[in-house]
Amino acid sequence: MSDVTDLTLADAGRDRIAWADAQMPVLAALRERFAAERPLDGIVVAACLHVTAETANLVRALLAGGAEVALAAANPLSTQDDVAAALVSHFGAEVHARRGEDLDSYVEHVGKLVARAPQITLDDGADLVSVIHAAHPDVLAGMLGATEETTTGLVRLRALEAEGRLACPVIAVNEALSERVFNDRYGTGQSTLDGVLRATNLLLAGRTVVVLGYGWTGKGIAQRARGMGAIVVVCEVDERRALEARMEGYEVLPALAAAERGDVFITVTGVAGVLRAEHFARMKDGAVLANAGHFDVEIDLPALRAAAVSPPTQVLPLVEQVDLGGRRLNLLASGRVVNLAAAQGHPAAVMDMSFANQALAAEELVLRRGALGPGVHPVPERVDREIARLKLASLGVEIDELTDEQTAYRTSWDPAP
Secondary structure (H helix, E strand, C coil): CCEECCHHHHHHHHHHHHHHHCCCHHHHHHHHHHHHHCCCCCCEEEEEECCCHHHHHHHHHHHHCCCEEEEEECCCCCCCHHHHHHHHHCCCCEEEECCCCCHHHHHHHHHHHHHCCCCEEEECCCHHHHHHHHHCHHHHCCCCEEEECCHHHHHHHHHHHHCCCCCCEEEEHHHCHHHHHHHHHHHHHHHHHHHHHHHHCCCCCCCEEEEECCCHHHHHHHHHHHHCCCEEEEECCCHHHHHHHHHCCCEECCHHHHHCCCCEEEECCCCCCCECHHHHCCCCCCCEEEECCCCCCCECHHHHHHHCCCCCEEEECCEEEEECCCCEEEEEHHHCEHHHHCCCCCCHHHHHHHHHHHHHHHHHHHHCCCCCCCEEEECCHHHHHHHHHHHHHHCCCCCCCCCHHHHHHHCCCCCCC
């Protein structure tokens, strides 16, 4: 039994899903093949993902492949209620997601997925597979494996693996080149700034944007902020990434020094407490705080509220203003992932590749059942390359191929012609 906000929204959700589908040709091609071959026939798939139009098209592909699909939201502010309704009414999926749901509802919804005894789980943050490991070991016996969409989730799963407790194979979708480079740099890079601008309507040109974290996502955010005329400062803990940022022409500073300079702060590190009380104490009046990491822990929210001299004020729908006594800081989307809470998330053309990886990883777990042991496994290179090939074909782009002689040259120890 599904739990969604309003089934009367289903027709509007179907239109939104169709709009995204038109921009997802790789996933559409996979859906067509899945419908013909039924590689997931009878497999129960549970997905804890952002309930958006793009995710809906992944669900459609899995259903076409014969899977039974149950979906819950990975974030309460990312759910598109019309999409959730359409998946239930028009596509026959089981959905447990309501925009703005509280923690108790979230836990209940994840529990509904566990109750289906899934053979495959798809995660965005590892919540579902973690709950199964922690509290429902009986479910593990029937699992073929899991997939993970985020860096944060993979950190958690590798920690579980290091303790010798990871009991099923997990395919690291996030680390496929066709996923990571495009999803993080081009997807989150664009959608994060989209969320900041929708929430605030700020002019970025001439302002100082501080990007905390210079991984793939941080690179995309920094690149696009600079393209909009912002002065970009990067904060890092990794010497190599800090050096790369400097070589790209960004100013690189410790976060405490950057706190005095920034007009807009964007955290994207995957760790907790990136901006803390000592940073808030140095920020200028009117500074904007946004988080693009998966969980709402990168900005120390308890410390921010403890520093306030009065209750926060909701000055705009997604802007919470905190008075620190003569200085006001503006928190966006309650510190949750801003590109989904304040905007629509990644463009569909980017999620096309991400969710093609998810669909093919699920197929891989079925095809290789029993062959993959417990642990975190990469997306096979042939799958990664096939997704890139399909995407290029959808764009009408052709590339060269190595000749037989060139292939032999590249694989030989003898450099002589």
